[in-house]
Amino acid sequence: MKKPVLAGILALATSLILAGIGFAQTAGGLSTLRGAGVEDPVPLEQVFQQETQRFTREYRQQPPLIPHSIDQYQVDLKANQCLTCHDWTNAGERNAPTLSMTHYLDRDGTEMDHVAGTRWFCSQCHVPQVNAPALVDNTFESTATR
Template sequence: MKLPVKAGLAAFASTLLLSGLVLAQTNSHVQSLRGSDLDTTLPAPDLFQQQQGREVRNYRQQPPLIPHSMEQYQIDLRTNQCLSCHDWTNAGDRGAPTLSMTHYLDRDGTQLDTVAGTRWFCNQCHVPQADAPALVDNTFEPSASR
């Protein structure tokens, strides 16, 4: 084919494609995934508050849930604000539970005076407790109920 014929076919195809897209946009109603019109403002979901008091553990060796907010706590390679209350040197004065002695053992089982590096990031095992609905159905029963 010659160049003018190819250019004409390309122009015709692009015009046809563009008009098809315009037609598709005007004939279909766009619907959002949240089930309402796009310009509708929906209220924000409820925020779930922190529960007060300690939650009962569901199985042996379950890490305790944190009964307070950790929103402003700094935990990084140099700082762990949890230890300002829960380290064995401060827990008695602050009225906070002391860390388990396993938090002061290194990988070889050697007793340390400070928290082991493997236990430094508290929120890798411990999570704040919140009164929030379950995200999926759950039939879990605590081990003591069997």
């Protein structure tokens, strides 16, 4: 007896939530950051190019930015093309920065001789650097300039 009542309440709550979302979207007053609808094309005023000099880090322990394009890099469950240059075994001969030792520690802090699975997908922390204006105004102050 309790299960059908609970299922009915859950169905009613779900219906009300979906109706509320639909109403909120059609009610107007919502705007996008880019000032256009999803289906509307927005012309690019300027394409910002990759910067090759290294940017300074803006706060303590900020992951370094990537000073080169990674558009064609394969990083998936089976391969990580970043490691062809940045793994500690290759970095010296490729003249590339090595990964910090934190990339070779598993979740328990055990040191390994290969990159930990938790650090395998580089772009979850590291992003290509580009000299482009901020998309949204902010009041961030770099700790590097203090």
